[in-house]
Amino acid sequence: xxxxxxxxxxxxxxxxxxxxxxxxxNILANISKMYKPEKGGIHPRxxxxxxxxxxxxxxxxxxxxxxxxxxxxxxxSFSIGPGLGPCLRTAATAARTLALxxxxxxxxxxxxxxxxxxxxxxTKCEDPVxxxxxxxxxxxxxxxxxxxxxxGETLDIGIGNCLDKFGREIGLPFPSGPHIEKLAKKGKKYxxxxxxxxxxxVAFSGIxxxxxxxxxxxxxxxxxxxxxxxxxxxxxxxxxxAMAHTExxxxxxxxxxxxxxxxxxxxxxxxNERKAKFYCPPNEYLVDNGAMIAWTGLLMHESGIRMxxxxxKVRQNYRTDEVEIKWR
Amino acid sequence: xxxIKRGAEAIIYLATWKGRKVAIKKRIKKGYRIKELDEKTRxxxxxxxxxxxxxxxxxxxxxxxxxDLRLNEKEIVMQYIDGYRLKDIIDEKNEEWQKxxxxxxxxxxxxxxxxxxxxxxxxxxxxxxxxGRIYFIDFGxxxxxxxxxxxxxxxxxxxxxxxxxxxxxxxxxxxxxxxxENFEEAEExxxxxxxxxxRGRYMRRIS
Numbered sequence: 001x002x003x004x005x006x007x008x009x010x011x012x013x014x015x016x017x018x019x020x021x022x023x024x025x026n027i028l029a030n031i032s033k034m035y036k037p038e039k040g041g042i043h044p045r046x047x048x049x050x051x052x053x054x055x056x057x058x059x060x061x062x063x064x065x066x067x068x069x070x071x072x073x074x075x076x077s078f079s080i081g082p083g084l085g086p087c088l089r090t091a092a093t094a095a096r097t098l099a100l101x102x103x104x105x106x107x108x109x110x111x112x113x114x115x116x117x118x119x120x121x122x123t124k125c126e127d128p129v130x131x132x133x134x135x136x137x138x139x140x141x142x143x144x145x146x147x148x149x150x151x152g153e154t155l156d157i158g159i160g161n162c163l164d165k166f167g168r169e170i171g172l173p174f175p176s177g178p179h180i181e182k183l184a185k186k187g188k189k190y191x192x193x194x195x196x197x198x199x200x201x202v203a204f205s206g207i208x209x210x211x212x213x214x215x216x217x218x219x220x221x222x223x224x225x226x227x228x229x230x231x232x233x234x235x236x237x238x239x240x241x242a243m244a245h246t247e248x249x250x251x252x253x254x255x256x257x258x259x260x261x262x263x264x265x266x267x268x269x270x271x272n273e274r275k276a277k278f279y280c281p282p283n284e285y286l287v288d289n290g291a292m293i294a295w296t297g298l299l300m301h302e303s304g305i306r307m308x309x310x311x312x313k314v315r316q317n318y319r320t321d322e323v324e325i326k327w328r
Numbered sequence: 329x330x331x332i333k334r335g336a337e338a339i340i341y342l343a344t345w346k347g348r349k350v351a352i353k354k355r356i357k358k359g360y361r362i363k364e365l366d367e368k369t370r371x372x373x374x375x376x377x378x379x380x381x382x383x384x385x386x387x388x389x390x391x392x393x394x395x396d397l398r399l400n401e402k403e404i405v406m407q408y409i410d411g412y413r414l415k416d417i418i419d420e421k422n423e424e425w426q427k428x429x430x431x432x433x434x435x436x437x438x439x440x441x442x443x444x445x446x447x448x449x450x451x452x453x454x455x456x457x458x459x460g461r462i463y464f465i466d467f468g469x470x471x472x473x474x475x476x477x478x479x480x481x482x483x484x485x486x487x488x489x490x491x492x493x494x495x496x497x498x499x500x501x502x503x504x505x506x507x508x509e510n511f512e513e514a515e516e517x518x519x520x521x522x523x524x525x526x527r528g529r530y531m532r533r534i535s
Contacts, residue, residue, distance in 0.1 A: 190364040195372075199448060199469050199481075233361045233369075244336040269360035274336075 001302070002028070002068060003075040004098070005294025008091025009083025009111045010136060011035045011042050011175075013051040015062040016291030017073070020298060025121035028066035030284065030291040031058050037174055041164060042135075048086035055094050062290070073104060077297020080108025081318030083136070088314035096312060107305060108312050109296045111288075112320045113148055115254035116141060117299060118292035123279035125250040131239045131267065134255035134288075135160030135175065138235075140200065140242045141320055143328060149321050151242040152200030159231055160257045162204035166211055166227060170220060180224045181260050187225025191218055195230060200241050202234045232263045236270040243276060253280040256287040303327035337373075337468060345395055345405050353377075353468075355402040370402040373468070378404050380445060380467040387443040389436045390463045409465070411458025418452060419495055427502050432462050434506030437483065440464075442511055446471050446478045451489035476513070480520030483507070487521065 007014040014032035018025055035050035037043060063070055078095035081088055092108070099106035116130045129151070130141045138159045140152035157165075160177060167176020193210050196203040207230060214223050239251055251271050257263065264280055271278040285291060303326035329341040332351065341352040355370040378397050381404075385391050396405035418426060433455065440447060447454075448469030456463040471478070483503075490499045508514040 190362060192364075192368060195365070195369055198471065229362050229365055233358075233365055236358075236360050240336050266360045270358070273359055 001074045001298060002072055003077055003294045003298040003301070004062075004073045005109070005290045005292070005297050006076070006078040006091045006095050006098075007032075007111070007114075007288050007290045007293045008051050008087050008094075009079045009081070009288065010087055011047055012288040013054055013058055013091070014288060014290035014293075015058050016289055016294040017062055017066040017068060018291055018294040018298060020302075025118075025295050027291045027295075028068060029062040030289050031062040031065060032287075032289060033058050041168065041174060042084070044084040044086045047084065048090045051087060051090045051094075055090075059094075059098075071102065073102060075105055075107065075297060075301050076102065077107045077109050077293050077300070078312075079111045079114070079293050080312065081111065081315035083111060083314075083316065085314070085316050088316065092312060092314050096309060100309075105301065105306065106309065106312055107297045107300050107307050108314075109293050109300065110318055110320065110323045111293075112137060112139060112141065113323055113325075114292040114296040116148065116252070117296045118285050118289070119252045119254050119279065119281050121295055122281040122285055123252065125252050125277065125279040127248060128250035128252035128279060129239060129242050129246060129248050130252045130254050131235060131258070132254045133159050133235065133257035133263070135164060135257075137255065138202065138204075139320060140238055142242060142246045142248055143325070144246060147321055147325055148323065150319070151245065152202065152238040155198065155201050155203040156205040157208070159202075159204060159235065160255070162208050162231065163227070163257070165208055169212055170215070175256065177257055177260060180228065181262065183221050183224040184228045184262065185225075187219070187221040187223070189219075189222045189225075190229060191222055191226040193226055193230045195234060197234050197237055200238050200245075202238055204231060207231060228260070228262055232260075232266045235263070236266050239267065240270050240274065243274065249276045251276055251278055254286060258286045259283045299327040335468075342408060343405075348395070349408040349410070350395060350405050351392065351408045353404045353406070371399055374399060374402045374404060377467045377470065380470045380472070381406075383443060383445055383472075384440060384447075384464065384467065387439045387445065389439050390461050391467075392463060392465060409456045409458055409463045411456045411463070413453060414455040414457050414462065415452035415493060417457060418499075423496070423498075426496055426499060429457070429462060430499050430502035431506040433486075434503040434508075435510050436462065436464065437486075437503070438507045438510035438514070441479045441482070441513075441517070444472050444474045446473045446482050448482065450482055450486040452493060453489075476516050476520050477524075479513075479517045480524050483517060484521045484524045487525070 002019045005016045012034045017029040033054040035047045076099040078091050132139045136158045138154035163177045172179040194206045268278045329343045333340040338355045392406040454466045487500045
């Protein structure tokens with residue numbers, strides 16, 4: 001079975017084409033185009049316009065790359081939520097159009113779960129705790145009693161959003177994470193910041209405010225260093241707590257912020273200390289990508305999940321634990 | 329020193345202190361944290377836990393007495409309660425006993441919440457039974473709060489713990505009975521528990 005998946009929850013429009021061979025995920029194509037605002041953060045409508053503009057090109061390139069005939073595609077999947085309304089609707093419209101014109105079934109995929117499933121497919125982990133860290137989302141997810149449950153999450157903004165907002169204030173381009181990572185490497189002095197872990201949840205807005213207050217007093221490299229160390233250790237702590245609670249021995253990373261090498265190092269150390277296994281897919285599949293939507297759509301379809309066209313309405317606030325998991 | 333329990337954050341040792349049998353809770357170093365942050369976090373947590381325990385005691389809730397606070401070592405030296413984990417014995421007891429104990433727990437939680445204390449991990453594993461009395465232990469996830477949400481989450485966890493680990497389905501309602509009698513804002517909190525349960529996200533395996 002070959003599935004074409006469309007990702008479009010936020011800044012990235014991406015198409016992945018995957019097939020299942022010997023029960024393994026084989027990615028035939030994964031083509032992405034990311035919207036980068038000239039200044040400021042993501043403007044949802046601008047991002048959606050970007051997706052409309054680039055969709056035909058991304059589609060053409062992905063078909064070419066995969067070397068499949070478009071009529072050989074068996075299933076169309078798309079990111080149904082959570083995400084920014086205008087972006088979601090754009091991807092959904094594209095998916096419906098494609099499914100109708102190809103006369104193939106359509107299925108809507110939960111974006112957060114797709115991050116987890118592609119991680120499971122591309123690494124050797126089986127039943128991990130996922131630390132999912134991106135611009136809008138920060139969640140600790142694990143499978144229990146028939147569902148992917150959220151054991152911890154941010155109480156205010158996503159970790160990526162925290163980094164981007166700080167970056168914007170100091171004049172870094174979007175996304176700011178990679179630039180902050182570079183600056184942090186030159187930082188030497190740890191400046192004390194609020195450390196906000198509540199049970200298995202985290203909060204970042206207080207840290208962001210504290211960092212902004214430091215701008216006049218401290219070196220920018222030291223602030224970036226302290227910001228990263230504080231936020232990433234909070235994430236390691238809640239991830240560890242979730243592992244202890246669920247008695248799982250694998251930790252998997254997902255989301256764009258997981259490209260950060262220092263975060264990877266911290267989580268790897270945490271895993272080693274408790275003799276657990278650490279898994280991290282390649283960067284291309286950490287950030288938003290169509291392949292994860294295609295792969296999860298394929299799993300859903302194979303497990304018997306079907307959606308009528310009327311059921312493909314987007315869900316901006318779609319929660320991870322709402323999804324019925326029939327394929328595990 | 330004998331290790332009684334090894335958690336994600338701390339280790340509990342059994343030891344002797346001035347001739348007394350004591351439990352020492354030591355927060356362990358985390359290699360993934362830079363030294364400055366590790367020191368600060370462990371020290372603050374140790375201090376906060378000790379303060380919460382003392383506040384709980386003042387509120388009339390039985391807890392192990394704190395004998396010594398060693399901030400440099402990130403250790404709390406406390407009374408060793410030589411009793412039974414409630415989790416291990418409650419199922420074997422008769423209904424009358426269970427009701428009496430659950431009523432006592434409800435009153436204790438009411439006293440905590442009334443005084444702005446959230447335990448953060450109320451399960452039957454964190455209660456010790458000795459001579460007719462329930463001692464609350466492990467305030468490691470606790471905090472000071474008067475928010476209905478935090479109180480709701482606190483009680484919801486106990487509800488889940490009862491559901492997951494114990495047979496008698498009435499246990500939680502007996503806790504609620506005295507919680508209501510002893511706390512004016514109980515009604516609001518109980519409403520909140522339903523809402524929290526519907527979110528379905530605080531589910532966890534209770535050990």
